[in-house]
Amino acid sequence: MPPTDPSPRAAPGAAVGADWKSAMRNLTADEPADPALTAPAEHGAGDRTRMGLLFELREQTPRSNDRWRGATAVRASATRPRAGAYRLGVRPVIRSDSGKWVKSTLTWSNVGYQLNRLNLNAEQHRWFCQFVPLHRVDRPVYNGQDTEWLYLDEFESPLLWHLLAEAQRLGITLVGSHKDADVRVAAAASVVLDAVHTPTALTLSPVLTIDGRQHPVGDAGSLGDHGIYAYRLGTDPAIVLAPSPAPLSLEQRRLLGSASPAGLVVPAGEVDEFLREYYPTLQRGMPVTSADASIEFPPPPPPVLVHTVQFEPKQAVRLDWQWQGDRDADAEDEVLARVNTALPGLSAPADPAAPAVTLTGVPAAEYTDKTLPQLDRIDGVRVDLVGDKPDYRELTATPQLTVTTVETEKRDWFDLGVLVKIDGRSIPFNPIFTALAKGRKKLLLVDNSYLSLTQPVFDRLRELIEEARALQEWETGLRINRHQASLWSDFEDLADETEQAVSWRAAVGGLLQLERGDTEVTDAAALPRPTPLPTGLTATLRPYQVAGFEWLSFLWEHGLGGILADDMGLGKTLQVLALLSHAVQSPAAGGTERRPFLVVAPTSVVSNWVTEAARFTPDLRVGAVASTQATSGRSLADQAAGVDVLVTSYALFRLDFAAYQAHGWAGLILDEAQFVKNRTSQLHRSARDLEVPFKLAVTGTPMENNLLELWSMFGIVAPGLFPSARRFTEEYLRPAERGVRSQHELVQRLRRRIRPLMLRRTKDVVARDLPAKQEQVLHIDLAPEHREIYDTFLQRERQKLLGLMDDLEANRFIVFRSITLLRMLSLDASLVDEQYAHVPSSKLDALFEQLDEVVAEGHRALIFSQFTSYLALAAARLQQRGIRYSYLDGSTTDRPGVIDGFKTGDDPVFLISLKAGGFGLNLTEADYVFLLDPWWNPASESQAIDRTHRIGQTKNVMVYRLVAADTIEEKVMALKEAKAKLVEAVLDDEAVFAAALTPDDIRGLLEP
Template identity: 55%
Template sequence: MLPDPTSRPADAGGGDWSSVLDGLLAWGPGTAPDAAPTRTHAAALQVELREMTPRTRDRWNGPVSRTATARRPGATGPAPVHRLGVRPVVRSARGWTRGSLTWTNLPHMRARVDMDPEQHRWFCQVGALHRAAEPPTPGDDPAWVYLDDFVNPVLWELLDQARDLGIALVGSGAGAVVEVGREAWLGLDVAQHGDGVRVRAHLAVDGADLPPEHAHPVGTHGVYVVDPAHPRQVLLAPTAEPLGPQQLALLGGQSVADALRDGVVVPARETERFVRDRLPALRAGLDVTSADGSVALPPPAPPTLVLTVRHSPGHVADLTWSWDGHARSGPTPDPRTLVPGHLVPGGWPVLADGDDPTALPEPVTLRDVDAAELVTTVLPRITARPGVRVDTLGTVPAYRELRGAPVLTITAQPSDRTDWFDLGVLVTIEGRTVPFDPLFRALAQGRRKLLLVDHTYLSLDHPALAPLADLVAEARDLTEWETGLRISRHQTSLWADLTALADEVEEPEAWRSLLADAAGDAPHPVPVPRGLRADLRPYQAEGLAWLAFLWRHRLGGILADDMGLGKTLQVLALIQHVVEQRAAEPTGAAPFLVVAPTSVTPNWVAEAARFTPGLVVRRAAGTQAAGGPSVADLADGADVVVTSYALLRLDAEAYATVPGGWAGLVLDEAQQVKNPAARVHRAARDLAVPFTVALSGTPVENSLTDLHALLALTAPGLLPHATAFGQQYVRPIETPHAGITSGPGAGDVEESTARLRALRLDRLRRRIRPFLLRRTKDLVAADLPEKQEQTIAVELAPAHQAVYDLYLQRERQKVLGLIEDLDRQRFIVYRSLTLLRMLALDASLIDPEQAAVPSSKLDALLEQLADVVAEGHRALVFSQFTSYLGRAADRLAAAGVPYVYLDGSTTRREAVVEEFRTGDAPVFLISLKAGGTGLNLTEADYVFLLDPWWNPAAEQQAVDRAHRIGQDRPVMVYRLIAAGTVEEKVVALQQRKAALVDAVLDDGDLFGSALTADDVRELLG
């Protein structure tokens, strides 16, 4: 009677350790509580080679396999498909029998077949492990488990347990033998064979060689060997490591296995290449031996670099990199030595010291044309690299690159928008039509390739597309192209550039007539209007023809003739021409609207009465709110309405909504609307007019942005919007040091800058040439008297110089700390510069306590005027500072010299001007703002400029008050410059600004323009 292990002596916890341990030792081997009686029916695992019975249309039911029969050597016909099946069997009086036992009902049959519980548990585990990953499906044979697809390598441990549990492995039929080996070895053996090398498959189980063609895999962790001639003899054995694809290829039923059964022979001429290239690769995936030692084995090849490309719908390719190697492979190389970096989408990872040199790129997704280029260009080059393999998943689209020359067809059709034409651009390559909308967007975005819907793609770097790409880069910034491809009537130069690229061109009649009329060096001449009371000089007749051309085609432009060449007369001649042409039309034709500075509006009325007395001209004298006549009343029955910029701004809505509209808009002294943000500019832009002409001798006062603002009013759509215009033209043309700072050409700043400026300047000239007419006084030199200009350097008095130097040092320290942020600090910088300019004139202008300090410049002026007056001449004296003009007036009065004075506060402007023209005062003191434009003062033949202005054109306008058509005496011009002051630097800046105007308008040399931080440094230097 065994002790009860659950019982515990009452004093066990008190130290009777011997009784406790003796009770534990009583449980020895073979003892068990309530042990069940030993079962008499032993179980075994039957192992049998089964021949699979294929399903056909005629045979769709019944057994799926049968016991394999011996196949005689040399038998013909297809070899049957064999699998190694196992099933549970129990001992009966007649031997091992299955009875009704199957793998499916096995878990419920232990008591019925009187099976040992441990053996029963073992069989249940085998069946469960086999079907764990793939449950039974209809048509499976529940009686058999096939070891061929037993994926779990624990099978070999189960077979060891079967031996310990007394479960025998039995075959079927007489002479059946089933053995389990300890280890199978599968690989290649290489040996010298004549002058070559023989390679054959080699299989060994527990050191005994066996035919590889008789071996089959057990999952990927073992083999079973069965000779088809003796199908009842089965040998199973596990492999030391999992079977890879190469080992599986060596097993029976594979073509490679058949080829290597007797071995393949590498000829002597290829032996070296085999040993150098193939044998290391074979050793990396297989066990390779040379049993007789006749071949020296090289080291195994390193792992293979694998690029896996997974293709998905929508032109998507996912790329992942990995290493394909084995435990026996050689050391992993640095992948950069296998594939050049430019072939790796995403690039190799950047390594730091200590990083793994075998690291691979992160996964990358390529789309559209990038995926196409990968397939056609990159993957073939990667595949050709040794040590690299490309695995492709999914369906690969049939990508193809179009390499033919593009053929361009360009058409233009009238648009539903006034003054615009819809563009049609057709591109064909190798017979395929390339839709221009995606092509335009791709070119505008700077893309290199374009993928089409038929899986073809083309390079946008083709030389034939390069000029088109440049034009698209410019045209993409035209706001009209945001909703479709359109070209304005003003864009004749752009059309010429487009058609120069095209192989075929189709033009509408309206566009064709415009281009034909615009062809040639000058528009066709027009007859002088009958009602014009003036003899037009040749250049004025050309101006009339040019204006008539713009009017005829509903275009607009800038008449930029120099001051004094008769811009007013040319416009009046155009208006007279238009009025006479439409004389046959019903009454009520819309009038022209002329907008000019307030001081100039009387001159328009006077000039119209003088040259075109037949025109009905009305002048707006005040706003409607102030009791003046309404704009509609002024326009009713008039040919011309003259108003000022101030009145246009204040009564903008009334001018924009006048009944019948305006026939055309004339903007005199148009620099008044050069600021696009100003209300007066917006008021002019909102006028619905078919024709706008701007008159300005200075369309570029400070920057090309002035020109852009004027053309935005006169020729809308001709140039890109302001931001793009600044990037494409202003910066490369005006910035002194813009150039290539990195990449190809870096360091060659001067050459690259000059080249870029020349290209952009040439393009800008071609764009604006049809819409900007400029003639200088050189054209009418024979009609003008001689003009002599002289700069007089005036030395400041010592006390004056001391005050100037004191302020200069203070302002220099302040300003130089601000110019790095000039855009935000511009007002403060200009204020300091203006202070220094006023100090150069008179110290008392800034500090009244310095009234005793003499003004050397006024002394010089009075000295010059004494001679002028004494000789009977008359003089204009200009300054932009009215306070300084007041000082000059005081000095003239003290000297007894009569004078006339005009500045912005003068209310009787016309009377003052007439007083000088007809009176006896020999000197006319004029402020720049009030009298720099719109005056004809040929009565004077001397001009004194007391201070230099930022823009040289403004000075020239002042001079042109006297030096103009109608002057019959030589004109003497004197510029008084305070030596050693900021005025000398302003003169240098003027020269650069003048050069910019010449470059853009007169095809001269090119220099910088706008007031930059460098300019400020120079002014204060």
């Protein structure tokens, strides 16, 4: 049982026996009985120093060029000529031991710190501390501002009168700086104009009255807009302050302190004009009375809502509303009710201070044509027009459309002529089309006529624009590109008449046949006529390669660009070489000014082009550029002289682009064209801007991550198929992400656009004679210590990253750094920190369990990893086991020598970094592939596997993917499968439509 408190405390409010008397005394005492609630005082309350508020009329003396030191104001004096404006200043003072009011060291800036130092009365001191912030509540305090005086002229808060009343209650004395000055606070003050009408004139005199007594208006000033003070200088000085019953107008405040307050005299003959024209405005800002009743003022006119309409350049109109006459809320409400009844929804502001509104375009035309005539008929509304009113009129007849194509100076473009006739008038279609593309309902023309775009003929055109919105961004007039064959057929269906240019029919006819045919893209070479293979071709082309050659020949002959996107390992280079040989042998290519073709490829592939050309098209004269002009000392023109094909690298093409642009070429071939997929890069811009009659992109991976990469390709080879990346995003990417349209519809629409200009065949369809490829995923369990390290890092990185997902773009570097860290930990803990070198690498153990058997049976293997540091660990183990190997990564200087050494030698293992081995390798000598670390880009792994599973391979190919179980690698495998569906959907089959890498994808990677 807990001990009992020997002195229990009574509950609050309880009193036992005689204690109730003490409790009552504490409750009713003037000061708290508890000494803890009262700060100790050195003197009794009667010994505290009393405070006062000193008033002084101060003359402002601004600094000038010859007077920049000294005070900016001095005490006003009746004996000195007045040189500046008067203001009423106040400051704190204290009563001295001799009974005088003195300033001491007290100022407004330090008054808050002087309570104990000057032994001030606490309540009076608190009052002065409140005075300063109320005075400055609506204005900033600047360094260097006068801290001795505050001016009541600037005291904008009407709480001043509450403060002054509180000062009287607290015993704060109001004193003047002049000897024996009288300072008092009166009850009320007013300032009016008093009118006296005589036979000769009407005199208006300002009258200041304070508590029924008149004061000269010249000896007065305003306290904000809520009060007035009057003063008297000389032998009997006095200052009186009083609040005004209503806020003072600007006109009333101007009268106070006026140097010439004599009044206004209106001659008798002009009194009627004054009452009619000037009095209504004057009485709105100033009370006007007639104390002697010598004149009767007219009643105020009813309020009029004046609508000022100012016509401005560029078909704009400025609208302003203003009330005139005496403000009368009931009368104004009646006027506004009539406006709202006649024109529902019209915004007519009742507040005259509301800002003006400017209308432009169609709203300005409709307002002028339809609304103003109705407003002009409403009682109580006056419409004032400023400027020349345009003759706006609406066209209402049914439009008739005629569509034509006319050749332009640009190779790929035709002017799209659309003629619209309404009421027998021809109207240019460019502004109509732009308005439709922007979703507008009406259109204003330059001749001030306007028309509705909601008519049925425009509804059908708007549906077409919904599919081809990029056309709204044409800046040079309406044009259509020869690559937009399917779009032209839509225009034909829409127009009442169509007229086609001859060259348009020739260029587009074959593409329309391809699009409207029943064949798949793999049969795209079923063109109007077959093309014989060039003479001198030393290779026997397979049927699908012949079809590809004929498709390429059709594009070249008609100046159409395209993408050869056959699966890796199907002989794309051979098909292109056949095209180049055909083009060089074509009669159209003859003549003294024959130009060579330019082939741009990765640096590591340049030599392969020269070798393949010598092997399959020995009649072609092929040259290669090895360095920049500055390095080699040879001009590009010299290196291109006498060749049919010049091969250069992407790096050299970018560095010497001006020289390549100036030379002139028969065509541009972009090999491994995924190098130009970044539309913001200089390399992409160079490939896009190079002026040539024919462009071809060659790549097995036209799209690795998202559809914008595909757009980038077509932006180079067919610059008009999808003119805008922004529009492409809005039309294809965002609707799919938001589920606006069905995925199937989006896929079909996109494939219909690109189908005639991209040829893609897969190995499964056209190379069935390739040996089998068997793929297997090996799930590797981490060793216990390795698992503990991985899980620790995973939790730390998850906590750090999940908060960054809302702004992936801004934090992309941090996010991917952490993901890379986890991927390296999945392989080997020592890749992250050398202190973990003793931790076993389960994946390397599993690799060599497989590799030992592969090597023992005489097979050869390719081993890929994205991390060269991990390849180095694998190489160390190979050395320990005495297994010979070749090695290739981005730092290898003799790439051709290393590759040839493996192909002609007998090293059983080839270690290759995924980036260095992604293209330009034909390694059919190997029949085993080990992928040590997965990545979510499916093209990367496909490229690695196709180094050996390609045309020329005679043995079965075994592929092993090593995946660390219960790590980020398993998440990567799942994400890779989802991303692969994007490529399949657009390029290969009807699979589900997918988007690019998103924050949700990354969150999935970090799940435990």
